[in-house]
Amino acid sequence: MPSFDIVSKVDFQEVDNAVNQAVKEISQRYDFKGTANEVTLDKESLSILAADDYKLQAIKDILIAKLVRRKVSPKCFNYGTEESASAGAVRVKASIVQGISKEKGKEIVKLIKETKLKVQAQIMDEQVRVTGKKIDDLQDVMQLLKGKDLDIELQFENMRS
Numbered sequence: 001m002p003s004f005d006i007v008s009k010v011d012f013q014e015v016d017n018a019v020n021q022a023v024k025e026i027s028q029r030y031d032f033k034g035t036a037n038e039v040t041l042d043k044e045s046l047s048i049l050a051a052d053d054y055k056l057q058a059i060k061d062i063l064i065a066k067l068v069r070r071k072v073s074p075k076c077f078n079y080g081t082e083e084s085a086s087a088g089a090v091r092v093k094a095s096i097v098q099g100i101s102k103e104k105g106k107e108i109v110k111l112i113k114e115t116k117l118k119v120q121a122q123i124m125d126e127q128v129r130v131t132g133k134k135i136d137d138l139q140d141v142m143q144l145l146k147g148k149d150l151d152i153e154l155q156f157e158n159m160r161s
Contacts, residue, residue, distance in 0.1 A: 002138055003131040004159040005124075006108060006145065008100050008152050010076045015096070016041060018066035025062055031055075036089060039063070046094040049085060056082065058088045075154035097152055099126030104152055111148060112141055135161055143146060 019041045026032050026039065035051035037059060048063075050056035064074045077094040085091045100108070105123040112121040112130065119132035119141055132138050142156055 001042065001131050001133065002135050002161045003129055003158045004138055004142070006100065006128040006130065007126070007155050007157055008097065008104075009155060010057065010096055010098055010153075012096075013071060014070045014072045015067070015076070018063065018070045018072060019046065021066045022059070022063045025066075031058070036087075040076075044096055046096065047091065048094070049089060049091045051089055053082075053090055056092065075151060075153045100128060100152065100154075101126075104150060107150065115141070115144060117141060136151060 021084050023039050026037055032051075032055065035055065036049065036050040037051060037055060038047075039059060040047045048059055050059055060079075065076050067076075069137070070107055078097050079092055079094045082092045089134050089146060100123075102123065105128050108128050109121040109123065112119060116133065117137045117140055118134070119130055119137050121128055121130045121141075130138060130141055132141075145154055
């Protein structure tokens, strides 16, 4: 029975490289000279400290550009609320989204069932497995999910026929 898995994985090495490139660019840019700006990456999260709101947005834009250049989706970061730090600075934490949550899994299964294709979708831990009798139906499901904006990056693995 043909099947494939829908997963959401992040290559932490590429994220680390993108953050390092962003830090290097921030340290060299003229508009950031003389201000306290900091980007730190932990195991599960990213912290950004910027001198003001404008610089925070600029840092986010630089980081997104570096991520896209390294083929990592910017959707892998879930930004929290901005909080003020000392001397008018702004701090924001972003968690790294890894795996498909139960809610997103249910949403994906619901989308697949609405297509009326002869496939079955089931949630397995942090992934969704789709099985069907025809590979064409499975490919139709892939195209459907690629066209939808689910706020997470999806990859398709383990295609078996």
